[in-house]
Amino acid sequence: MKPIRVIGAGLAGCEAAWQAARLGVPVILCEMKPTRYSPAHKYPGFAELVCSNSLRSAQLSNAVGLLKEEMRRLGSLVIGCADQTQVPAGAALAVDRERFSDLITERIKENPLITVISEEVEEIPSDGVTVVATGPLTDGKMAGAISDLFGGDELSFFDAVAPIVEGDSVDLSVAYFASRYGKGEPTDYLNCPFTREEYDAFYEALLHAELAPLHDFDAEAQKELTVFEGCMPVEVMAKRGYDTLRYGPMKPIGLPDPRTGREPYAVVQLRRENAAGTMYNLVGFQTHLTYGEQKRVFGMIPGLRDASYVRFGVMHRNTYIHSPGRLSPQYETTSRTGLFFAGQMTGVEGYVESASSGLIAGVSAALRARGEKPTGFPASTVIGSLGHYVAEGTIGKFQPMNASFGLLTPLAYKVKGGKRKRNDEYANRSLEMIGELNARLFGDAEKEV
Ligand SMILES: Cc1cc2nc3c(=O)[nH]c(=O)nc-3n(C[C@H](O)[C@H](O)[C@H](O)COP(=O)(O)OP(=O)(O)OC[C@H]3O[C@@H](n4cnc5c(N)ncnc54)[C@H](O)[C@@H]3O)c2cc1C
Missing domain, CATH: 2.40.30 (Elongation Factor Tu (Ef-tu); domain 3)
Incomplete structure (x- = not known):
């Protein structure tokens, strides 16, 4: 089978490469470090956390806590490695950032289906299946190539966002x-x-x-x-x-x-x-x-x-695509089958959210490479709701978005007992869907990272 190409070994790119390999598809992963670093990146390892070392709440009653649990159950590399390198942080999941990056780098490099190439990629490959995951600080020729792909003026370069x-x-x-x-x-x-x-x-x-x-x-x-x-x-x-x-x-x-x-x-x-x-x-x-x-x-x-x-x-500086109408909920471009984007540049916001988009894009790219149709991730799961947000946007100006219960398909019934009880219901519904999705996608595949 022809390998898929993943560009950028950040949070989204590593997750995408890992998931595609889990589905038996060979991957070529291109990363420009250590030859070149963005202004925020300093460490040579993959999946570098450029600022805080926290992956935020670990609780299921919080949307990002539920997102992590969904990803954990879907065999996420990023969450698996975060669990193994965590440091005490109360109700949050925080990691030792160097051990976290080292462990992800090691897992990727020892995976027989993943070939790592150290190079800066300057254009989007014109054929085959590709996942572009070059992050919010993408610049130079790659930023130009992405802008050209979407008609010349479709990237936002600086975010000034209200809560x-x-x-x-x-x-x-x-x-x-x-x-x-x-x-x-x-x-x-x-x-x-x-x-x-x-x-x-x-x-x-x-x-x-x-x-x-x-x-x-x-x-x-x-x-x-x-x-x-x-x-x-x-x-x-x-x-x-x-x-x-x-x-x-x-x-x-x-x-x-x-x-x-x-x-x-x-x-x-x-x-x-x-x-x-x-x-x-x-x-x-x-x-x-x-x-x-x-x-x-x-x-x-x-x-x-x-x-x-x-x-x-x-x-902060933030290069992102005006994705609604241009990307599908599986992060595939609507203009070219087999070309996917993943990570913060798609319009999700945050480490975990970026990795979550890599998970969907990696799975979907692997299915395309196998000649199958990408699977839908339902908007009743947090991971799926982010994909739908990216593809469909909201009423106002499209802006990068964190995980939130507000993005989920509302419950069809009223829940008594306040917000906490309502969020518990969201979590139960979502984890049931994730169980089905997991069985359908991976069957007996190894789930532990
Ligand atoms: C300054 C800053 C601070 C942030 N702080 C936080 C925070 O504290 N908490 C939080 O949750 N989120 C934060 N974010 C938002 C976001 O979660 C992170 O940017 C996250 O790392 C995005 O993941 P990603 O995979 O999309 O991109 P990245 O993790 O940036 O990965 C992109 C990778 O692609 C490589 N690359 C880039 N161009 C090329 C190319 N042409 N060829 C080959 N490789 C290339 C890069 O070297 C990098 O390894 C911050 C963002 C910025 C810009």
Whole structure:
């Protein structure tokens, strides 16, 4: 059988190569390190974690915790190696990053079906089955080749992203539905109203909140981006003066609170992010605060005290495809059968999410190489829901997305006992589907990594 080609031995590329080999398909894996490193990569091993060493929550009641369990049951290389190199981190799965990378490198190199080639690939192969997984810092000729493939202007290079919260975690005894001046559908926006005292406390907290560390290459790009008012981080705007936010993203004009009939002192608007209303975006709140500070400071917004975050705001360089309509839920291009993309560049966000897309792309590429049709991963699983998000997008601008229960097909029935019980139901439903999928795809294949 002709080998499939995987470009990039990061989290997604390693997972894709591993899964294809598990299905008996030979793989050529090309990695440019150690000849060339991106500005964030430093370690010669594969699947390098470029920033935090945490793969986030290990709990099934959390979407990324459930995603890891799904992947574990599907024989994931990345999660298997993370389990074996973990360090104590409370309810999270964190790893010793060098042992993690070394173990993955070793497993890949000793796999008889995988041939590793150390080279920078500058173009997308014109035939055969290929998975491109060159990551969010893809540059040079490969970035040009990807851009050309999608019509010349389809890559985003810098992310200035506002947080997204789960719709049912917003306190509706405080927030209210309304569109400015009554234009459009009132249900498109939820409004969080501030009194003067609440605004003062929030403003002070925002001024002194802790920022995430910035890489040099991000600092340059951020400087350029901040020139555009629409992309300015909310904390930078606050530093311009006490009233800047009240005349900007927190403007209350045209948004009277139906309970008082009066306009509040300030308002944070939440825009519906999907048709089901399970996700809401904090309008104009792109930010560079640390995740912890976003939880603390944005938790002071009336109505968001107990908000669950689908994704936090980020500002960093990020090359990603505008995937809806261009990739299928199996991460295959709709324009060319046999050409797949995987990892952060497809529009998923995070280490685990990137690896999860590699898992689907690797399995699907192997099936193509065997002359079979790629299997669907249902949107009732977290891994499948991310593929569907990438292929279908949401109402607003397409932006990279973390795992979230808000992306799953809603349950067909109401669950009593609160969010935790509802999430347990999501987990039960998903793991049942994963069991069936696993049996169908791998049969008796070795499941332990
Ligand atoms: C600065 C930064 C910090 C981040 N921090 C976090 C974090 O703390 N937590 C989190 O969950 N997510 C984080 N992310 C997001 C994301 O999870 C990671 O970027 C993740 O590594 C993406 O996995 P990937 O497989 O898509 O790409 P990568 O892991 O970057 O892998 C891409 C691989 O392809 C290789 N490559 C690139 N171009 C070529 C080429 N032309 N030919 C051959 N090989 C090539 C690279 O050397 C690399 O090994 C961060 C992203 C960035 C940019």
